[in-house]
Amino acid sequence: MGIYSNTLFQLLLTVAALYVACTIPRQANPAQTNLLFYAHDRLTGDDATTVMIGGKAGHESNIFHFGSMVVMDCPVTEGPDAESREIGRAQGIYVNSQRDGKAVYVVFSVMFTAGEYEGSSLEIQGPDAFAMKQREFGVVSGTGRFRFARGFGILETEVMDLVKLRGTLKLNITVKHY
Numbered sequence: 001m002g003i004y005s006n007t008l009f010q011l012l013l014t015v016a017a018l019y020v021a022c023t024i025p026r027q028a029n030p031a032q033t034n035l036l037f038y039a040h041d042r043l044t045g046d047d048a049t050t051v052m053i054g055g056k057a058g059h060e061s062n063i064f065h066f067g068s069m070v071v072m073d074c075p076v077t078e079g080p081d082a083e084s085r086e087i088g089r090a091q092g093i094y095v096n097s098q099r100d101g102k103a104v105y106v107v108f109s110v111m112f113t114a115g116e117y118e119g120s121s122l123e124i125q126g127p128d129a130f131a132m133k134q135r136e137f138g139v140v141s142g143t144g145r146f147r148f149a150r151g152f153g154i155l156e157t158e159v160m161d162l163v164k165l166r167g168t169l170k171l172n173i174t175v176k177h178y
């Protein structure tokens, strides 16, 4: 009888411990993902990705002048070569936000359409002092796999034709998400 009630007591303790363990809200550790990809931004040419929508001279405005604003829909590729696999689109706007013309403010989404992150997106926001080799920006949210994402990225200009305004940008992003 003594042994029996002892076993019963242990069983009740185990059940109670399991109940507590299962009902305490769990603080899941965020996952961290590093992404490296390239965006191709072209203000001229038959394959232009970006158009001027306003500025001091209307549609003829120069992106290097304070107040000029463009809208873009840029291919995002795995490698620096524009012919490498397209894995998404970078869609949004940037506006020259510095009075001396040397920085733009960017706000855009990267929507992944192929590869590991297909169907998910990241929201990117921040200043881009484009004359610097490396610029850091914020990743403020995301969707799909990147829900609740927070992070940062480093932007580098891989190549840029300053006359034709056609270039390739490297984005190296680190995000925490659940």
Ligand SMILES: *[C@@H]1O[C@H](CO)[C@@H](O)[C@H](O)[C@H]1NC(C)=O
Pocket: 036, 154, 172, 173, 174
């Ligand atoms: C990407 O960024 C991470 C963290 O900032 C850094 O450690 C890594 O070397 C970078 N990778 C490339 C290819 O630039």
